[in-house]
Amino acid sequence: EDKVVQSPLSLVVHEGDTVTLNCSYEVTNFRSLLWYKQEKKAPTFLFMLTSSGIEKKSGRLSSILDKKELFSILNITATQTGDSAIYLCAVEAPARQLTFGSGTQLTVLP
Amino acid sequence: NAGVTQTPKFQVLKTGQSMTLQCAQDMNHNSMYWYRQDPGMGLRLIYYSASEGTTDKGEVPNGYNVSRLNKREFSLRLESAAPSQTSVYFCASSEKGQGAGTYEQYFGPGTRLTVT
Numbered sequence: 001e002d003k004v005v006q007s008p009l010s011l012v013v014h015e016g017d018t019v020t021l022n023c024s025y026e027v028t029n030f031r032s033l034l035w036y037k038q039e040k041k042a043p044t045f046l047f048m049l050t051s052s053g054i055e056k057k058s059g060r061l062s063s064i065l066d067k068k069e070l071f072s073i074l075n076i077t078a079t080q081t082g083d084s085a086i087y088l089c090a091v092e093a094p095a096r097q098l099t100f101g102s103g104t105q106l107t108v109l110p
Numbered sequence: 111n112a113g114v115t116q117t118p119k120f121q122v123l124k125t126g127q128s129m130t131l132q133c134a135q136d137m138n139h140n141s142m143y144w145y146r147q148d149p150g151m152g153l154r155l156i157y158y159s160a161s162e163g164t165t166d167k168g169e170v171p172n173g174y175n176v177s178r179l180n181k182r183e184f185s186l187r188l189e190s191a192a193p194s195q196t197s198v199y200f201c202a203s204s205e206k207g208q209g210a211g212t213y214e215q216y217f218g219p220g221t222r223l224t225v226t
Binding site for chain 1 (some may be wrong): 215219
């Protein structure tokens with residue numbers, strides 16, 4: 001059975017801090033790993049990772065994948081209150097289904 | 111361009127009642143999905159439709175049925191609602207990828223369903 005585990009489950013930081021969110025997975029026939037940000041409603045796409053060691057970057061957010069050790073990290077530098085959200089990791093399985101982790105609830109305090 | 115739309119936004123049902131959640135996308139995507147999200151459990155796939163005319167079970171299909179009415183619309187039906195189906199339901203769509211991992215799913219705003 002495919003499995004995606006995220007840690008920590010929740011995190012509280014202050015503005016300006018740097019955070020690292022973790023996602024480990026066990027998936028048959030791995031295709032890709034995706035990160036989503038969920039604020040109040042629908043998850044919105046952040047990154048898709050398919051190759052090990054290649055960092056994807058968007059502003060203060062970056063992510064990298066390690067296919068040998070089966071994990072990914074999402075880094076957020078100089079956090080802002082607007083970064084407060086649930087961050088979801090998902091792994092693409094064959095037939096293009098996504099298996100999601102339970103998410104990390106990030107709270108950024110002013 | 112509305113993306114993925116869902117109706118209704120909120121619904122309260124009594125145990126045993128039935129209802130249909132509607133989902134439509136205007137991005138000409140081939141694949142559509144229904145998820146439920148419960149606290150601490152992330153998103154779990156209920157059913158998906160890889161292309162028009164096909165539907166398949168996901169991780170938690172029991173108690174649900176789906177219909178891929180056409181390329182745009184994918185509905186989720188609860189025939190006899192149970193309190194365990196209280197959840198937030200998300201519909202999503204995606205284009206078919208080419209090669210490894212070249213697609214992303216776009217999500218609707220969700221339907222909050224309470225079964226009493």
